[in-house]
Amino acid sequence: MTTDIGKFKHDSPMSGTLRMERMPHIWCPGCGIGSEVNAFAEAIKRSGIDPKKLVVVSGIGCTGRVAGYVDFDSIHTTHGRAIPVATGIKLANPELTVVVFSGEGDLTGIGGNHLIHAARRNMDLVVICNNNFTYGMTGGQVTPTTPHSAIASTTPYGNYEYPFSLPFLVDAAGATYIARWTSMDVRNVTQSIEEALAHKGFSFIEIISPCTTLYLRRNRLGDGVDMLQHYQENTVLKHGCDTRETAIDFQGKIVIGKFVDKVKPTYLEAVDQCCVKLVGDDYQLYGKTIPEREAEEKAEKEKVAARRAAVLAEQTEANE
C-alpha cells in the first residue's frame, strides 16, 4: 500500500496549525520535540485564541526549528536571541500572544541573560523550553543543564560542571508561571501550555525530553522508549513544589508539576501605571488610551472564550 503524501498532509489534524508543506520535519525518531509540538498545536486549538494573533519565535538548534513548522507568524532568530525578539514583538503590538519555543542551550546558555531579564520584567511571554541536556544540532555537546557526571562530546570523561535547575532559576528571576513536565506527559504539557497562554506575565514551561541520537546513545541509556520508561518510573509529581527542590541528578528523580502560578503586573501594565500618572487619562500607547485597549482586550477575551467552548464541546462530542 502506498500513501498519498499530499492527501495525508491535507487531511492531517495538524493542517492549519503546522505548515504541512514543510513536512517531513528534521527531528530524529524518538526525539521529544515532535510530541511537544503536537501538544502545542493541540493547546492552541483548545485555548480558543485567534491563530492570527499568535506569533512563535525560536532561536537556533533542533528546537529552534519549531518556528519553521508552525503555521502562524513565526521568526527563526539568531542563537540565544528568541526572547528579546519576542519582547520586541509583544511590546510593538500588545494584542499579540507571543510564544518562544526553543531549547535549553539556546535559552539558558547563550541566551541566559535574556531569560532572567524577561522573567524579572514579567514580560507577557510564554517560553517553552525543550530540555534534552545536550546541544543536538552541533553533535551532542554539554549544556548548562546536562546533569553532573553525564557524558557529552565535550565532556568525554563526564561532566564536571553543575547544572542549572531551570524552575529555580526563573523563579528567582521573577517568572509568574512555572511548570515542568517530560515529553511523555503530553496531556499535562498541553494543559500547561493552555494555562500559560491564558496567564498574564512571564510563563516558563520546561519539558524534559530525550535526545536519542546523542545524549542517550553516548550515555548508553537505550532508546526513546527506554527513556519514556525511565520518565514513568522516576518522575515525582509535586504541584507547588519549592523550586529549590527541583534539581536533576544524572538518571535521578525528576520532580514534575506546576510549581508557580501567581499574579503580578506585567511589564506593559507597569508602563501603563507609570505613564497614566504622568500624562493623565489621555495617555496613549500607539494611539490608544488604556480604556480603549482594555475594551479591545475584553472583547477579544469573550471571543476566545466562545471559540474555546466550541472546540471543547466538539471534542467532547467526538469522544462520546
Place this chain on the structure above:
Amino acid sequence: MKTVPAEPKGVDSGPHFMDGDQAIAEGALAAGCRFFAGYPITPSTETAERFAERAPEVGALFIQMEDELASIAALIGAAWGGRKAMTVTCGPGFSLMVENIGLAAMTETPLVIANVQRGGPSTGLPTLTAQQDMMQARYGSHGDYAIIALSPDSPQECFDITVEAFNLSEFYRVPVIILTDETVGHMHEKVVIPPAEQIQVVPRNNYSGPKEDFRPYKFDCQGGHPMARAGDGYNFHITGLTHDERGYPVMTAEQSKIVVTHLMEKIHGNADKIIRLDEDQIDGADVVVVSYGITSRIAIKAIQDARKEGIKVGSLRLITIWPFCEKRIRELAPKIKAFVVPEINYGQMVLEVERCAGGKCETISVNHCGGAVHDPEVILAAIRKANQ
C-alpha cells in the same frame, strides 16, 4: 519613495538648543519611530534619555534592555510587530550588535542604529571622539550583505539625517546606520524642527493583498517590497537561513546566489538614488578634500586658508558613507592632482577613495588616532603637499 507628512504628535516643531544625540531622538520621533530599545553607553546615552523622556507624551515605547544584543534583537521583533524602531550605541555596543545586523539585513528588516563613535579599540576612549567604526559599520557582520550609512556634521543635520535614515530604511528594508561622533553628539547648537507637514516620511509598507499571493521577499534587486505585520493573518515566516521568497529555508549554492545578489544590488544598484554629497568648488579644483562628520567642519578652516594661499581646493563632504560614492571619485580622479582625506581613524575611508581613484591621482591620508579633532594646520599641510 512614496512619502506622507509626519504625524504631528512626534514633531516638536520650532527652534531648539540641543546636542546632536538629542536631535537624533527628535528626528526619530518626527520620522514616526515609536519603539526604542537601548543599553546605556557613553557618548550616546542622551539619545536614549531624550526618547525615554518624550515617549509617554508621544505614545511611543522605550525599553532599556539588558544589553546591546537584546536591544537590536528587540528592534527586529518590533519592526515585524509593525513599528518603526531604533537604537543608539557606540563602538563596544555596536560590536555586540553586529550579529543581528546580519539577521536584519538577511531578513530585510527596516531599523535604524545610531553609532555615536568614540575612540577605540576596545574600551579605548569612552568620552573622547573618533571616526573609527566606518568599516565596521559596513562589514561588521559576517557574510556578504549591504547596509546604508549616513554621517551628520551638526545637531541640525542629526535631526534631518535621522528622518532620512528612517525613510531609506523603510523603502529598502535594510538597517540604516547613523555614523556620528562624540563631538557632533555632544555639541549643542540651534536645531530648527520644521512643522510636521513639512517633514516627509516614508510610511511602513504593509502588505494587504490576498494571503495566497503574499511573499515576504522579492529578489529583484530593488527596494519597495511590502512586508507583513505580525497579527495581520499572513502567517509569515522569516529566518536567518538562506531562504526562498516565501521565507522558507533553501540551503543551496543556487539560492545563495539569488539572495546575496539581491541583498547587495538592492543597495549598490541604487547607489545613485541613495547617495547624497555636499560639494563646494569642485569644478576646476586641483585638490579635493574628502571628509565627513566633525572632520568636515575642521577641514573648512584648512580649505579656506589654502584658498587664501591661491590653491584651488574643493570640498567633497560625504553625507552618505555607504554605499560609497565610487562613481563621483572615479569622475574626479583624472581631473585633479590629489584627494586629501582627513578622518579620525588610522585611515579607513581613504582606502575607498584610493581604490576608486585607481592611481589616476594621488590620495593623501590625514589620519588621527582618536581622542580629539584634527589641528586644521595638519590638513592645510596635506593640501599644500597635494598641490605640489
